[in-house]
Amino acid sequence: MTDPVLALHDLRLAFKGFTGTTEVLHGLSLSIDRGERVALVGESGSGKSVTARIVLGLIQEMRGAKVSGRLRFQGQDLDRLPKRARHGLRGTAMSMIFQDPTSSLNPAYRIGTQFREVLARGTPGITAEAATARATALLDEVAIPQPDRVLAAYPFQLSGGMNQRVMIAMALANEPALLIADEPGTALDVTVQAQTLRLMRRVVEQHGTAVLFISHNLGVVREFADRTYVIYRGRIVEHGPTEAVFHTPGHPYTRALMAAQPRITGGGVPEIAERDAQYGDPMVVHPTGAAAGAGA
Amino acid sequence: MTAPLLALQNLSKTFRSHGHAVHAVQDVSIDVAAGECLAIVGESGSGKSTLANMVLGILAPSAGEIRYDGQALPARRTLAHRRALQLVQQNPLSALNPKRSIGASLRLAFDVHRIGDRAGRTARVGALLEDVGLPADFAQRPPAALSGGQRQRVAIARALACDSRLLVLDEPTSALDVLVQSRILRLLADLRAEHGLTYLFISHDLAVVRNIADRVAVFEKGRMVELAPTDRLFTAPEHPYTRRLISAVPVITEDEITMRDQLAHGAA
Numbered sequence: 001m002t003d004p005v006l007a008l009h010d011l012r013l014a015f016k017g018f019t020g021t022t023e024v025l026h027g028l029s030l031s032i033d034r035g036e037r038v039a040l041v042g043e044s045g046s047g048k049s050v051t052a053r054i055v056l057g058l059i060q061e062m063r064g065a066k067v068s069g070r071l072r073f074q075g076q077d078l079d080r081l082p083k084r085a086r087h088g089l090r091g092t093a094m095s096m097i098f099q100d101p102t103s104s105l106n107p108a109y110r111i112g113t114q115f116r117e118v119l120a121r122g123t124p125g126i127t128a129e130a131a132t133a134r135a136t137a138l139l140d141e142v143a144i145p146q147p148d149r150v151l152a153a154y155p156f157q158l159s160g161g162m163n164q165r166v167m168i169a170m171a172l173a174n175e176p177a178l179l180i181a182d183e184p185g186t187a188l189d190v191t192v193q194a195q196t197l198r199l200m201r202r203v204v205e206q207h208g209t210a211v212l213f214i215s216h217n218l219g220v221v222r223e224f225a226d227r228t229y230v231i232y233r234g235r236i237v238e239h240g241p242t243e244a245v246f247h248t249p250g251h252p253y254t255r256a257l258m259a260a261q262p263r264i265t266g267g268g269v270p271e272i273a274e275r276d277a278q279y280g281d282p283m284v285v286h287p288t289g290a291a292a293g294a295g296a
Numbered sequence: 297m298t299a300p301l302l303a304l305q306n307l308s309k310t311f312r313s314h315g316h317a318v319h320a321v322q323d324v325s326i327d328v329a330a331g332e333c334l335a336i337v338g339e340s341g342s343g344k345s346t347l348a349n350m351v352l353g354i355l356a357p358s359a360g361e362i363r364y365d366g367q368a369l370p371a372r373r374t375l376a377h378r379r380a381l382q383l384v385q386q387n388p389l390s391a392l393n394p395k396r397s398i399g400a401s402l403r404l405a406f407d408v409h410r411i412g413d414r415a416g417r418t419a420r421v422g423a424l425l426e427d428v429g430l431p432a433d434f435a436q437r438p439p440a441a442l443s444g445g446q447r448q449r450v451a452i453a454r455a456l457a458c459d460s461r462l463l464v465l466d467e468p469t470s471a472l473d474v475l476v477q478s479r480i481l482r483l484l485a486d487l488r489a490e491h492g493l494t495y496l497f498i499s500h501d502l503a504v505v506r507n508i509a510d511r512v513a514v515f516e517k518g519r520m521v522e523l524a525p526t527d528r529l530f531t532a533p534e535h536p537y538t539r540r541l542i543s544a545v546p547v548i549t550e551d552e553i554t555m556r557d558q559l560a561h562g563a564a
């Protein structure tokens with residue numbers, strides 16, 4: 001059996017501030033297999049983005065942040081990796097897409113220039129011609145018409161949806177084993193968001209990229225992920241195949257989230273408690289295909 | 297049908313920017329009945345906020361008329377009109393002075409609109425907070441000490457402070473988590489019933505609108521492309537853009553998927 005692409009074990013995070021220490025993650029465990037799309041879903045402030053930033057090694061560099069637990073990436077212990085090797089993973093073996101595509105691209109440089117920089121991380125010394133050829137092919141994959149014009153453009157000259165596609169293409173440029181997408185498309189209109197997610201799903205499938213997909217939106221998660229982890233205040237409260245979690249949610253918090261989600265079929269919106277002692281109930285785990293003995 | 301509380305008649309707004317014209321709202325006519333919740337939906341840039349600002353008197357229409365309670369609204373609103381038509385925004389923090397306590401912000405609304413006497417105003421602040429489901433002693437707190445949902449309750453309280461009749465709600469729950477949203481939507485529904493309020497409910501979230509509005513107006517690039525009772529809009533949308541919008545909503549139940557697929561096939 002191969003190692004998972006990513007395995008987090010008993011991850012804990014605390015921030016030291018003026019008023020004392022705030023614990024943000026309380027022993028979070030999560031794993032992602034090769035080519036698997038895994039969602040981390042929960043309300044704002046629950047610890048989704050910090051989890052992503054720990055995987056990228058960004059939180060560990062912050063003063064006042066205390067991280068513990070085990071982080072394994074493709075069978076390597078990330079914390080044992082020398083700093084340079086660790087840095088070298090970013091943008092190559094693992095890459096990230098943020099919520100707001102327009103502001104996460106550098107406004108001062110043309111798309112083509114930024115693309116070449118990304119490609120150079122994976123292939124140092126790549127020639128301008130080779131970079132352009134590769135970027136063109138990637139933009140084509142994310143259904144961008146006239147890639148040459150997009151490469152010559154600045155981010156502000158493109159729509160939000162276009163920039164989001166550019167980000168997806170760049171994130172896949174060095175064939176990462178893991179893509180982390182933190183609330184992708186949240187800043188976009190619904191029709192554009194729906195298109196973008198379909199497209200992202202298709203390209204990660206083609207490239208066999210594993211994805212950690214972070215969202216607060218249950219509907220988006222249901223459409224994108226193979227497996228889902230529900231996070232509540234720094235703890236995973238439920239996880240399993242997306243189908244199972246949505247079809248038979250077992251944890252009171254997951255049930256509350258689902259009940260509170262307005263339906264396009266109507267029926268009104270029930271009033272759901274923001275806080276409830278039951279939301280602290282033990283974790284609910286749905287068996288996966290492999291754990292159920294079907295393992296392929 | 298009785299006379300509408302609010303009537304938009306052939307309303308247009310054109311902005312001039314860098315020498316060319318932006319038709320933000322084009323020839324929109326809608327009657328809103330007293331007590332009704334009318335939703336305005338559309339993607340960003342479709343003209344929703346421009347329409348809201350014209351209703352509130354913040355922007356003057358380029359053409360057309362807004363009638364309230366049977367009378368044309370003047371460009372400069374009277375105090376009575378400013379009291380009657382109130383705004384609740386998406387991000388309530390930007391609407392609250394961070395240096396003022398919640399109570400002081402609410403009392404200011406009474407002062408501006410000259411409601412009650414000085415002594416009575418403090419008591420009214422407490423009553424108002426309780427109306428929106430907050431304890432009266434929240435009056436002493438600064439806005440920063442409140443959660444997103446609590447701030448939105450304060451913003452709603454302020455809009456209600458001067459016995460307003462029509463609330464323009466511009467994406468009132470878009471910044472909130474889904475559990476908090478469910479409680480604010482319930483509060484809004486209860487307040488509407490209790491106070492006989494009329495809502496202009498602006499949203500890009502069709503699932504929310506489905507569950508709160510009586511009628512829905514769909515905007516695309518400044519034009520109203522469909523206006524229908526909520527049930528009909530979702531079960532038998534007529535305009536292709538409406539169908540596209542509904543089909544793009546991320547959903548979670550089998551029933552919703554079935555409904556969406558049927559719409560998608562109808563569109564083909």
Ligand SMILES: Nc1ncnc2c1ncn2[C@@H]1O[C@H](COP(=O)(O)OP(=O)(O)O)[C@@H](O)[C@H]1O
Binds near residue numbers: 024043045046
């Ligand atoms: N740099 C920081 N210093 C202190 N607290 C932080 C910092 N970054 C995040 N937090 C806190 O950690 C918690 C989780 O944040 P985050 O991961 O951003 O949540 P989300 O699930 O919305 O992405 C929040 O309570 C947030 O306030």
Ligand SMILES: Nc1ncnc2c1ncn2[C@@H]1O[C@H](COP(=O)(O)OP(=O)(O)O)[C@@H](O)[C@H]1O
Binds near residue numbers: 313341342343344346
């Ligand atoms: N003050 C302004 N000057 C120029 N154009 C504007 C101004 N306000 C809005 N617009 C334009 O009018 C259109 C409608 O905007 P808006 O009403 O804010 O849409 P929505 O609220 O539906 O996102 C957009 O194209 C927007 O760029």
Ligand SMILES: [Mg+2]
Binds near residue numbers: 048049050
């Ligand atoms: Mg986040």
Ligand SMILES: [Mg+2]
Binds near residue numbers: 344345
């Ligand atoms: Mg707007």
